[in-house]
Amino acid sequence: MTYNVILAGVGGQGILSIAFVIDQAALAEGLYFLQAEVHGMSQRGGAVQSHLRLSDTQVYSPLIPQGEADLILSVEPLEALRYFSYLKPQGVVISSRSPFVNIPDYTPVEDVYREIANGPASVLVEADKLAKEAGSLRAENMVMLGAASLYLPLQEDNLKKFIKILFKSKGEKVVETNLKAFELGRQAAKK
Amino acid sequence: MDKIILLGDEAVALAAIHSGLAAAYSYPGTPASEIMEFLIRQPGNGEKYVAKWCVNEKVAMEEALGASFAGQRAMVSFKHVGLNVAADPFMNAAITGANGGLVVVSADDPGFHSSQNEQDSRYYGDFARILCLEPANHQEAYDLTREAFDLSEKFGLPVMIRLVTRLAHSRAPVAVREPRGKNQNPKYGYGPDWTLLPANARRRYQELLGRQKDLKNYAENCLFNELSPGEKGSRSGVVVTGLAYNYFREFYNRLALKPAFLKIATYPFPEQKLLKLIEQIDELTVIEEGYPFIERFIRGVAGLPGKVIRGKMDGTIPASGELTPEIVAKALDLPVKTGLSTGDFRLPARPPQLCPGCPHGDTYKALNEALQGYDRANVFSDIGCYTLGALPPYKAIQTCVCMGASVSMAKGGAEAGVYPSVAVIGDSTFAHSGLTPLFDAVYSNTDMTVIILDNGTVAMTGAQPSFGTGEPLDRLLIGLGINKDHLRVIIPLPKNHQLNTGIIREELAYHGLSVIIARRECIQILGDKKRS
Numbered sequence: 049m050t051y052n053v054i055l056a057g058v059g060g061q062g063i064l065s066i067a068f069v070i071d072q073a074a075l076a077e078g079l080y081f082l083q084a085e086v087h088g089m090s091q092r093g094g095a096v097q098s099h100l101r102l103s104d105t106q107v108y109s110p111l112i113p114q115g116e117a118d119l120i121l122s123v124e125p126l127e128a129l130r131y132f133s134y135l136k137p138q139g140v141v142i143s144s145r146s147p148f149v150n151i152p153d154y155t156p157v158e159d160v161y162r163e164i165a166n167g168p169a170s171v172l173v174e175a176d177k178l179a180k181e182a183g184s185l186r187a188e189n190m191v192m193l194g195a196a197s198l199y200l201p202l203q204e205d206n207l208k209k210f211i212k213i214l215f216k217s218k219g220e221k222v223v224e225t226n227l228k229a230f231e232l233g234r235q236a237a238k239k
Numbered sequence: 240m241d242k243i244i245l246l247g248d249e250a251v252a253l254a255a256i257h258s259g260l261a262a263a264y265s266y267p268g269t270p271a272s273e274i275m276e277f278l279i280r281q282p283g284n285g286e287k288y289v290a291k292w293c294v295n296e297k298v299a300m301e302e303a304l305g306a307s308f309a310g311q312r313a314m315v316s317f318k319h320v321g322l323n324v325a326a327d328p329f330m331n332a333a334i335t336g337a338n339g340g341l342v343v344v345s346a347d348d349p350g351f352h353s354s355q356n357e358q359d360s361r362y363y364g365d366f367a368r369i370l371c372l373e374p375a376n377h378q379e380a381y382d383l384t385r386e387a388f389d390l391s392e393k394f395g396l397p398v399m400i401r402l403v404t405r406l407a408h409s410r411a412p413v414a415v416r417e418p419r420g421k422n423q424n425p426k427y428g429y430g431p432d433w434t435l436l437p438a439n440a441r442r443r444y445q446e447l448l449g450r451q452k453d454l455k456n457y458a459e460n461c462l463f464n465e466l467s468p469g470e471k472g473s474r475s476g477v478v479v480t481g482l483a484y485n486y487f488r489e490f491y492n493r494l495a496l497k498p499a500f501l502k503i504a505t506y507p508f509p510e511q512k513l514l515k516l517i518e519q520i521d522e523l524t525v526i527e528e529g530y531p532f533i534e535r536f537i538r539g540v541a542g543l544p545g546k547v548i549r550g551k552m553d554g555t556i557p558a559s560g561e562l563t564p565e566i567v568a569k570a571l572d573l574p575v576k577t578g579l580s581t582g583d584f585r586l587p588a589r590p591p592q593l594c595p596g597c598p599h600g601d602t603y604k605a606l607n608e609a610l611q612g613y614d615r616a617n618v619f620s621d622i623g624c625y626t627l628g629a630l631p632p633y634k635a636i637q638t639c640v641c642m643g644a645s646v647s648m649a650k651g652g653a654e655a656g657v658y659p660s661v662a663v664i665g666d667s668t669f670a671h672s673g674l675t676p677l678f679d680a681v682y683s684n685t686d687m688t689v690i691i692l693d694n695g696t697v698a699m700t701g702a703q704p705s706f707g708t709g710e711p712l713d714r715l716l717i718g719l720g721i722n723k724d725h726l727r728v729i730i731p732l733p734k735n736h737q738l739n740t741g742i743i744r745e746e747l748a749y750h751g752l753s754v755i756i757a758r759r760e761c762i763q764i765l766g767d768k769k770r771s
């Protein structure tokens with residue numbers, strides 16, 4: 049089994065926090081993994097992505113070959129489309145519905161939704177609304193991780209365990225907000 | 240021991256600690272910054288070892304050399320272009336040699352992710368005639384760094400580690416080994432070896448040349464250089480170096496007839512193993528991340544008579560840019576998948592840009608307005624977040640070459656008729672390499688205006704501390720000889736736009752050297768401070 053995930057978003061949206069939780073859970077479950085990420089210039093509001101590979105045998109390439117991603121998990125809808133060439137025909141797209149508009153020529157968002165729907169199986173999540181409901185707009189990334197948790201080859205409990213560890217230093221309340229965000233995302237993806 | 244999840248950078252850093260590191264120095268630069276960040280974060284910092292950001296890479300290299308002279312294990316790390324800055328002490332450290340283990344980590348950036356070039360540090364290792372080790376993966380990043388400290392003390396030479404972005408910035412589990420302590424009761428380096436008067440230097444260089452056979456011997460026997468025979472009937476072979484090995488292995492099982500291959504992790508590279516590989520084959524494919532370093536050696540001028548060599552020099556693999564699984568699959572004659580397409584859907588690019596509310600944006604708006612009406616003006620700029628001012632909506636700068644070049648180029652430009660000649664440089668870049676050219680301009684009272692963007696941090700690489708910021712920067716400039724009347728401070732905020740534009744205009748009009756400090760904290764660190 050090899051499960052390939054493209055994490056996508058805009059610099060500053062917290063995709064590395066998603067990656068942290070998945071990485072740690074994968075290690076706890078004895079899986080091999082490799083995760084390539086972007087630092088430096090692109091983090092300044094540019095398109096960012098992380099290639100994440102989970103497997104029960106050794107994985108080598110730090111980048112996912114085109115056409116071999118099982119999942120695109122995007123914190124931003126336009127960014128989900130940027131990596132379609134990586135997706136398997138039977139792959140899944142899970143994306144936030146909330147556009148992050150920091151460019152003058154952002155495509156009309158309805159067209160973006162339609163284009164995602166034209167692709168393979170997809171789930172669009174009201175990440176901003178659910179994050180607010182959980183207690184903080186900053187928790188959109190954990191909403192998205194919750195939605196993806198239905199598809200990832202990892203146990204829900206393990207993911208939650210490392211969310212707790214990730215946010216522990218920020219206090220009890222931040223931990224709870226993020227766990228709730230995860231839960232709301234998971235429920236939303238079930239519908 | 241348990242496995243730990245580490246970035247490639249962090250695997251190097253942890254291995255250094257476990258090797259008995261006493262001192263580590265660095266200047267921030269993608270993709271190397273996370274080495275020092277990791278060292279600083281660890282509880283041993285300050286207690287078991289010293290880990291410090293330095294004012295620039297040359298200083299970092301020399302501080303590490305000083306620690307090595309004192310008999311302690313030292314490491315210096317920087318991005319590839321940082322090695323250009325440190326090249327003088329780097330080259331000479333090969334002549335003095337190392338006393339305590341000295342490891343130089345240079346992180347290359349093939350593909351220009353965050354850099355102005357994609358130079359290949361392996362040439363520097365070769366140039367200095369020292370060992371360069373190139374890990375393929377995270378485990379090797381750890382293991383080879385530990386090995387590098389041993390080799391440095393064994394051969395009495397600095398040892399280089401070459402990383403590339405994809406290894407530096409990817410994470411994987413790493414198995415670590417028993418740590419060891421620092422060198423106990425170390426002796427200082429032997430004076431005549433370290434005093435490079437010509438007579439000493441000649442002798443030391445002969446010794447370095449004499450060492451070469453030992454380095455070659457090591458390469459021949461090093462287990463990280465692996466020669467694997469091909470399947471019966473195969474007449475093709477592959478040479479893979481460093482990270483390229485992973486792309487090759489990704490597809491290895493899909494190859495119908497397995498080729499022989501040589502995986503290379505050291506330079507000098509194992510020539511005998513390479514010859515053994517070549518004997519078995521008619522066609523050789525060379526896959527390297529970076530320049531065609533090995534490929535050029537193999538081709539020489541005469542190539543391999545009767546055999547085909549494929550790689551970056553014949554177009555099998557693109558000569559520039561990063562390797563991808565697709566490029567390597569194609570080089571191995573495997574079918575390349577294409578994945579899904581979004582057809583003719585128009586997907587706008589999302590390039591990096593200044594954060595909303597960034598002080599640089601306000602400075603650039605004022606500068607653009609102040610420059611209106613001049614037709615021979617030029618804004619020379621430098622390296623940092625503010626380089627993004629080249630892009631719309633600001634389009635405020637016309638150059639970015641290397642650290643500190645804004646100030647020196649503005650002087651050269653002014654002397655060749657550019658007016659107004661403006662330099663725009665960040666506070667940390669100024670401390671790194673802007674001070675000396677400004678001193679030069681003071682001496683000539685050059686007709687130019689230097690704008691120092693003082694946001695109090697090294698923002699682009701993740702908010703490391705800056706040396707030349709705030710009030711000490713003002714005093715430094717006065718001390719350097721800047722005329723007080725033409726040393727101005729502006730606060731780049733939208734509400735100050737008129738005022739700031741006016742001040743810049745006055746200094747542009749002044750025919751002599753002016754310095755304007757645009758001072759407002761980076762909003763990212765401001766935000767971090769508020770949250771914590």
Ligand code: SF4
Nearest residue numbers: 594597624698761762
């Ligand atoms: S990180 Fe700081 S200096 Fe860089 S663009 Fe953002 S606000 Fe400006």
